[in-house]
Amino acid sequence: MQTTWEDNLSRLYANSHHYIEEMPEQSDLVYQYIGIDAGEEFFTDDKGKVYLVKDEVDRSYEIRPFLRELHVIIGITSVQEISYLIEKSNNNSHFLIIEPNSSLFFMLCNIKK
Numbered sequence: 001m002q003t004t005w006e007d008n009l010s011r012l013y014a015n016s017h018h019y020i021e022e023m024p025e026q027s028d029l030v031y032q033y034i035g036i037d038a039g040e041e042f043f044t045d046d047k048g049k050v051y052l053v054k055d056e057v058d059r060s061y062e063i064r065p066f067l068r069e070l071h072v073i074i075g076i077t078s079v080q081e082i083s084y085l086i087e088k089s090n091n092n093s094h095f096l097i098i099e100p101n102s103s104l105f106f107m108l109c110n111i112k113k
Contacts (some may be wrong), residue, residue: 008109020101030103033111041077042047045105055080068092079112 002010012018033049034042041053055078068090073082076099086095099105 003110004113005110007113011074019067030101031107033107034079034088042103043074057081057084063088065090069094071095076105076108 005029009020030046031043031051032045034044036042039046039054041055043051043053045051053087057078059081063085071089071093073085073095076082076097082095082097089095099108
């Protein structure tokens, strides 16, 4: 059975249009996963600062399923919201999803499906 990390990477590498930067060494990681409390996730950085991430869908965003659009998404912490947007958008829409922080990307690929 594959780990979450292996499963996520195999899905990303399955599409030749995906580009994934070289992963940081374990010692270079800036963010660490703390856990979930009441649906809210907590991370800490190398200075001990705690960050709260809510994985929720922004229902105020107007999805137009009849238009072919280019969606630019910065950050991958809200996997539920990205999945919802892809599901509800036009089948001919395109998505450019960028996680600019390789340390956060590495950590999220290890814990999120």
